[in-house]
Amino acid sequence: MKTNRRHFLAGLSAVAPFSYLSSRVDFAAETLAPATPDYFTDLGVSSFINAVGPYSSLGGAEMWPEVLEAMEYAIKNKARMTDLHDAVGKRIAELTGAEAAMVSSGATGAIILATAACMTMGDQEKMERIPGSSGMPNEVIILKSQRYMYDRSIRAPGASLIEAETAEDIRAAVSDKTAMMFYLLNRPENTKIDVTEYVSLAKELGIPIMCDAATTVPPVSNIAATVASGFDLICYSGGKGLRGPYSAGLLLGREDLVRFARMNGSPNHRAYGRSMKVAPEEYLGMMVAVETSLKFDEEAEYERQLRAVNAMGRELTRLPGVTVETAVPGAEAREPYIEVRWDAAIYDVSVADLKRALRSGSPSIEVRALFLSGNQLHLTAVALKEGEAEIVTQRVAEVLQSHGAGMDA
Amino acid sequence: MAGRRTILKSMAGAFPLSMLSAASSEEISKPPARDYFRELGLIPFINAAGAYSAYGGARMRPEVVDAMRYAATHKAKMSELHDAVGTRIATLVGSDAAMVTSGATASIVLGTAACMTLDDEEKMRQLPDATGMKDEVIIQKKHRYTYDRSLTVAGAKLVEVESEDDVRRLVSDRTAMMFFLKPTQKGDDISAERYLRLARELGVPSFCDAATTTPPALNVVDGVSDGFDLICYSGGKGLRGPYSAGLLLGREDLIRFARRHAAPNDISIGRGMKVSAEEYLGMLVALETGLRISEADDFAYKHDRFSTIIAAVSDVPGVTTDVFVSGGHANELYLDIDWDTDVINMSRQDLVQALRDHDPSVEVRAFMFSGGRIQLSATVMDEGEDEVVGRIVRKILLAHS
DSSP states (O other): OOSOOOGGGGGGTTSOTTHHHHHHHHTHHHHOOOOOOOHHHHHTOOOEEEOSOSOGGGTOOOOOHHHHHHHHHHHHSOOOHHHHHHHHHHHHHHHHTOSEEEEESSHHHHHHHHHHHHHHTTOHHHHHHTTOOTTSOOEEEEEGGGOOGGGHHHHTTTOEEEEEOSHHHHHHHOSTTEEEEEEETTOOTTOSSOHHHHHHHHHHHTOOEEEEOTTOOSSTHHHHHHHHTTOSEEEEESSSTTOOOTTOEEEEEOHHHHHHHHHTBTTOTTOTBTTSOOOHHHHHHHHHHHHHHHHSOHHHHHHHHHHHHHHHHHHHTTSTTEEEEEEOOSSSOOOOEEEEEEOTTTBOOOHHHHHHHHHHSSSEEEOBOSOSSSSEEEEEOTTOOTTHHHHHHHHHHHHHHHTBTTTOO | OOOHHHHHHHHOSSOTTGGGGOOOHHHHHSOOOOOHHHHTTOOOEEEESOSOGGGTOOOOOHHHHHHHHHHHHSOOOHHHHHHHHHHHHHHHHTOSEEEEESSHHHHHHHHHHHHHHTTOHHHHHHTTOOTTSOOEEEEEGGGOOGGGGGGTTTTOEEEEESSHHHHHHHOOTTEEEEEEESSOSSOOSSOHHHHHHHHHHHTOOEEEEOTTOOSSTHHHHHHHHTOOSEEEEESSSTTOOOTTOEEEEEOHHHHHHHHHTBTTOTTOTBTTSOOOHHHHHHHHHHHHHHHHSOHHHHHHHHHHHHHHHHHHHTTSTTEEEEEEEOOSSSOOEEEEEEEOTTTSOOOHHHHHHHHHHSSSEEEEOOOOOSSEEEEEEOTTOOTTHHHHHHHHHHHHHHHTO
16 A cells, blocks of 8 residues: 555656655664554544546545655745745746646636636736625626536636527627636537637637636646647646646636736735645645656556456456446546446346445445436546456445345345 | 654754655665756745745644655545544544634635535525625724635625624624634734623624644644634644644534535535645644644754854854744744844845845845844744854855944
8 A cells, every 4th residue: 555556657666656755664663763653544534445536525646756756845945935836837837838827726726716817807906805896807608518516616706607608699798797708628518619619709809718627637738739729728637637736736828817816816915815725845746747747658557547447347247237338538538437337127226325335345445426317337447556446346246246136145 | 752852853964854755775875856946946945034824834843744645645535534634633622623724714714604604505605695694704993904805705794893882783693703813913902701702692603813823732722712613723834734724623513514615515615725635634743743742842943943043143243142932822932133233234124135135045034123133933944954044144244244
């Protein structure tokens, strides 16, 4: 558990991935240094196998070893926050091809600060006043088919959402109250306006346009492509596909808007977003996460995941009445998964019960069940360690069989 | 665990926080680590001002860094971790319940939101639009301060009071919370005790911002026992925990509501105020360690740093020094360096600027003194940095003698 948590990192291990982290533990006997307490066990926080992926509720992605190293550096060495924010922002902008960049407290933090920036445009009085938003642009255009869980954050600094579907809708809806147009990159399907047209419409109407691209990495090459597609602001999650710090994210885009977003953020004392603090270790860690991701052999990692999910699929299709399909999300992070379906006539178990049984079993396993009505679940290998795919397969099979018609004792 | 002195003695050497980089033979053969800040063109920076957010916050305790490393390399489900750490912190400080936030400001935002919505999920979704809900926060006029900005982030308005009569007159069914600031520079029109009694009598949740009232960590226990329904602390300052972490302590129901307003809940207004697993655990360990380590040990450490600086500057003609403990709600040790401007031709501002422009750059406390005086804090000073600071101050003062 403590070392070599990702077998595909083995290639990097002239310096073993976590050796510098765990050396205190490993050499404890010789140095008599006190061993790190096993905090989670002490607290009664259980370990689990993550067949879902880097969800926030499950702790996000495992950070790159390089990120951990950078974070320890930033903890040991001090810097003035403004200088650090300037320097890291500049470096991330260079790496991604964006005009400017900042590190936020996650993709949601980026959406909030971006919205605040487009509402206030650097006006001190307005910045002091939000979420009170009278007398300033406070409407955000969103495509009806792209309404989603996190559009809640657009409203946080005091904006309201205006739904639109077509270019005509948008033209009719845009006024001097319009602060921003919003686009959700991972949901292009069912839109009545295509992204290119949406972006050019925003330009034509002179409205800043923001793109939530939070979950569209890997591959990391998507960032440069999205930056080039003309959005004024784009946000990414830091602690997921980029394998940076959990509570970090990126806001990329126009120099003025990123500057305004920063003005609304920490450590500015009276900023609306003072509470969305980003630690220096997160700031630097995020930069190193981008650097490392850009160097990483994503194709090999993709192949590893594909092999792992296919192997799980092969095992599970041995069960009568179980079918498996391998899929790769289109607009989402390129993380292959298998969709497992079972014949309800053979296995009398709902997906909710199956999920619960896997969670409460030993070891505890988290699986993805997007539609709790049907008999289907998803398994990914993004966060699976060596040997865990086999355990997941075996447990899913066991639970299904224990509900098998005619298989009960 | 050995006392703080012992740890620091055994750590003496090249690495001030050598617990971070266990000096085994393996380590020595490792290629030198990257100097990220140099690469970024940042001039090395020594913080002799104190644990300010703008300067990177506190010097985290080695135990905290250790715990953060642990949390970064072990998996936990966030809700389980939040429950477990919350329970442990509450036990440590004697509160009903506890949560870790993304800093004291976030504690204020989430605490206010909790008092506005209580457990009404529709209202939680509706914020910052506060139509139809309690949206007023009572604050003493003398308690207006920089961070009262965070009281309005969730959509509330401030209602100023100067007397108990004002409170009785202005509390209504719109009142969400009564806010108290500890300490204030201007004093109180209504003492904490009377303010609290009033809040209870009127049935309004009370909130105390005690962010800056540590060290020592033991002050948290005292603060909780004052009896406010909610009380908040900064994590990355006097408690020497993670930079973007803070504490919200208090009534079980209110903490539960505050958590629903926070990450990782999707309906929440505070989804942007993420707290990582390493920050959550690190905050617990900061508190545990702080409560275990005596104030005398922390003072001794700071005193050593100041002794080094004093030794470096005391023979400069015209210079006098003074080490003292600040009064008030936090016990901090400070060093004043005074100089006779007739002997050393330098204003306070000249020296502050010269220190800032130096490589390495040194930041001292931002106080306006008349004549020749600067004030230093050793809170964020590593061993070895004291020598550098002493050398630089000496060099600059001598150059103007």
